[in-house]
Every structure is written in structure tokens, then in C-alpha cells.
Amino acid sequence: MPLLPVPATAILPPSSALPPAPVAQLHDEAFDPSRLGAYHLDILLTEGHCRLTVREAARQKVVVLEDWTLAAASALPALAAGHELLGRAGWAGVRLAVGGGAFTLLPAPLFRPGDEAAYLGLHYTLGATEQALAYALPPGSPAHELVSIFGTEAAVAEWLQATHGPTARLLHHTSALVAGLLHQRGPAAPTRQLYLHLAGPELTLVVLGTQLEFCNVFAISTPEDAVYYTILVMQELGLNPDQDTVTIWGDLTSESAIFTLLRTYVRHLRFGSRPFGLQYSYRLNELAECRHFELFSLAFCD
DSSP states (O other): OOOOOOOGGGSOOOSOOOOOEEEEEEEOTTOOTTOGGGEEEEEEEETTEEEEEEEETTTTEEEEEEEEEOSOGGGHHHHHHTOTTTTOOOOSEEEEEEOSSOEEEEEGGGOOTTOHHHHHHTTOOOOTTEEEEEEEOOTTSTTTTEEEEEEEEHHHHHHHHHHHOTTOEEEEHHHHHHHHHHHHHOSSOOSOEEEEEEETTEEEEEEESSSEEEEEEEEOSSHHHHHHHHHHHHHHTTOOTTTSEEEEEESOOTTSHHHHHHHHHOSEEEEOOOOTTOEEOGGGGGSOTTTTHHHHHGGGOO
């Protein structure tokens, strides 16, 4: 199984030290912040952003979506201290996914709890403020025999535990993406397909068939980088850019340079939709369907 780790050079430094600022704050009028126990809080930390949703447990309806600029993941506790939702306890459930390429996938039979740093150390050198954690991929799925080993800022893990307790889950963003893709395609095993997700300077590529065949995060700085990695993975795994469908999600539009260039090399390129099985507030209608797939997909993570 060609599950390739990302070198440490793929981890980009924060682009700015500016204080957090809201990019989007979409709240449905039906959301009742006095009843946090009726909602799930899902958080996604990616390069330069903290994005969150509030999802009503009874109807599985996303009633809040916020997007904040964030200089670094370690700044999350400071953002939460002044935020009306992040720093409050009492949710029905809390899931937090971290971005970046500091991760690898390990066959479950080989995993031994307590050795996370050693496994990750084969591909990535943890910084003085980072720690290694593990998350088992969705059970009963083509990825269920894999464990995700990933690195994150210790301050993030400590804040999550202190604020939201031991039941709050911390995982890598690729685990949320894979969970969402498995949910989206259903129980039947379709033809092998390549899926792309773009979040700022990070391009995540996943190939799913009867099993999870490939999952990796690449650092990109130009549209040419995105095309290079996409075609490289297709060639390495025997996919044909002229015949095989490629589905893409993330921070782009049909007019963006990356999509325009990809379309000249991949004949059957299409945008993905929001995860099925969830409801979405009308407040989210102004957002493109292909955006926030990883964030919404946290709903399918244990």
C-alpha cells in the first residue's frame, strides 16, 4: 500500500503574527447557546485558519460556521479565551482536527500505544512544543486496519483536554477527510478514484478503491505544484488523466488558477459536494458546495 509520508519541509511556518480575525461568522437564528448539550462542536485547524461548526445533535444540522485567521495552531487557546463558543464546556461532543503534513499511517496490528513519537520520528522530527498522537481510522471500512500517527502542538492537546474533558477527540485532518469520503461513496466499493482537497498551501490526495490505497499531504506554492503532484500520483497508481474521474474539494472556484490548470491535464475533473446525511442552515447557502468538506466530515469521526 503506497502510503507515503511527507517530509518535514512540507510544514510551512505561519505566514503572519497578526491577531485572530473573523473571516466568516454564519449563525442560524435557531441556534440556542444556552443549550450547549444539544450540540456538537467541531473544530479544524489548518495553515492560517481556525474553522468551526456547531451541529445540532437531534437533526444533525449545521447551525453555525465560523472561520477565523490564526497565525499558528498554538494560538488556539488565546482565541478560545475571548470566543463565545470555543472556550465553553458542556457540548454533546467535541472533535478537533489539525492540519499539516506531520502524519503517517501504520497498519493497526503493528501499532503499540506509547510508541507514537517513535513511529512518527521515522518521517518527521517533532519540535520542542509538539507531541505525537494516534487515531484509529473508521472501523468497518476500507481504512479500518490503519492507525493515523500525527504531530500537533502540545498546547492544543492540553487546551482541548482542560476545556472539554477526556471525551473530546483530537485527530489529523486526513482522518476526517477519509471518513467523509467513505461516507460519501457509500458501502459499495466503486472504481478506484482520486480525490483532492485544497486548503491554502496544503494539497491532500487520497485514492480509494476496495481499500485506502494512498493518502498524503503536499505543500504547494503554485498551480503548477498542484498539477505536478496530481499527475504524479495518478501515474504511480495506474490512473489515467484522460479517463479516470478526479473529484476536488476545498478553497477554490472554477475560475481559480489551480482548477483552470488542472482541467487542462485532467479530462474528468469535477467539484465535490457537501457530505450527505447532514442538514445545513440556509446561512451556509452563500458558501460553495465544495468548501469545508473536512470540517463537516468531522461528524463521521468517532
